[in-house]
Amino acid sequence: MEPLVQRIDILRRTFDEACRGIADIKVLQDLRNKFLSRKRGYLAQLLEELKSLPVSERPEAGGRINVLKDYIQSRLDEAERTLAATTTASPRIDLSLPGRTRLWGAPHPLMLVTQEIEAIFLSMGFAIEEGPEIETDYYNFEALNFPPHHPARDDWDTLYTTDNLLLRTHTSPVQIRVMERRKPPIRIICPGRVFRHETPDATHLPMFYQVEGLVVDEGITFANLKGTLEYFLKTFFGEKVKIRFRPSFFPFTEPSAEVDIECLVCGGGDAQCRVCGGTGWKEILGAGMVDPQVFKNVNIDPERYAGWAFGLGVERVAMISHQLPEIKSFYENDLRFIRQFMIK
Numbered sequence: 001m002e003p004l005v006q007r008i009d010i011l012r013r014t015f016d017e018a019c020r021g022i023a024d025i026k027v028l029q030d031l032r033n034k035f036l037s038r039k040r041g042y043l044a045q046l047l048e049e050l051k052s053l054p055v056s057e058r059p060e061a062g063g064r065i066n067v068l069k070d071y072i073q074s075r076l077d078e079a080e081r082t083l084a085a086t087t088t089a090s091p092r093i094d095l096s097l098p099g100r101t102r103l104w105g106a107p108h109p110l111m112l113v114t115q116e117i118e119a120i121f122l123s124m125g126f127a128i129e130e131g132p133e134i135e136t137d138y139y140n141f142e143a144l145n146f147p148p149h150h151p152a153r154d155d156w157d158t159l160y161t162t163d164n165l166l167l168r169t170h171t172s173p174v175q176i177r178v179m180e181r182r183k184p185p186i187r188i189i190c191p192g193r194v195f196r197h198e199t200p201d202a203t204h205l206p207m208f209y210q211v212e213g214l215v216v217d218e219g220i221t222f223a224n225l226k227g228t229l230e231y232f233l234k235t236f237f238g239e240k241v242k243i244r245f246r247p248s249f250f251p252f253t254e255p256s257a258e259v260d261i262e263c264l265v266c267g268g269g270d271a272q273c274r275v276c277g278g279t280g281w282k283e284i285l286g287a288g289m290v291d292p293q294v295f296k297n298v299n300i301d302p303e304r305y306a307g308w309a310f311g312l313g314v315e316r317v318a319m320i321s322h323q324l325p326e327i328k329s330f331y332e333n334d335l336r337f338i339r340q341f342m343i344k
């Protein structure tokens, strides 16, 4: 029995040594397995060896092994309690430190203005439609009554990707797509991005947003166009804002107009104003009565139906309403600028 007793002593010392290195629950678990595992644990192996002792020696040897087992068990349990107590101890909190401010995301000012425009038209019973930013020549020009090689195309500095595909120069192609799909009465607006091969200046960008509008029904007149646009502009800019309609030309409307708004950036008093050029007015939209040829292109009877449409520049509206002298401020990603528009 002597060799077994020695091995029990050695095992106890080995265990005591290992116990000093219990740094975390994983090490503790490994130790438990190594010593106490029923199949391969060191103690299980000792118990196995009991069988090789004479029967008379077995009870004493077995008793010694059990004492060691209880010892190991209780030390491991104690180590586990100590570990649990230190790891769940409350973290040290310094209540005098200033809090960490969270930066919330927010809609871009142009999105806010678009939403405001949409809300006004939705309240008048308009629906919202969308169309593709890459268009065919047919939808961007031909269906809107710009024949190939017609000089009117020169006003739209177009970015072609192939002979037939282009980045849409305005949101007006959505009018055609909607009229092909739906029969009157139609009352829609279409917000979206448009692209032109333009040199940027204080009020022009090569990429900007428009909101298109289209109304088609029986008995529609220019008075509906004027009344609805006036209502929209006064709701958006305030009752007192000065508006003027100027005669203009678009191949897809007849008669056509452009709408200017008083320059709220300089108040009309700065001859050098980069926004209005000293005129006191800034154009914000084009509009007109839908040309009968456009109705024919989408199989709507121009004898029965009439309609009006408009296309408004979102950046222009936003810069005038926020009195900003530079259109590109919206695209410079300067957080100091953008945060001014955050909804608090």
Ligand code: FA5
Pocket: 169, 170, 171, 172, 196, 198, 203, 204, 205, 206, 208, 210, 212, 250, 253, 256, 283, 284, 285, 286, 287, 288, 309, 310, 311, 312, 313, 314, 315, 316
């Ligand atoms: C058009 O794009 C026509 N499709 C509008 C229209 C629709 C007329 C329906 C009749 C019926 P225009 O090119 O003028 O028209 O552009 C309309 C508005 O977009 C302008 O009044 C202006 O507010 C804005 N806009 C035009 N070019 C730029 C630009 N380069 N940068 C920023 N805004 C622009």
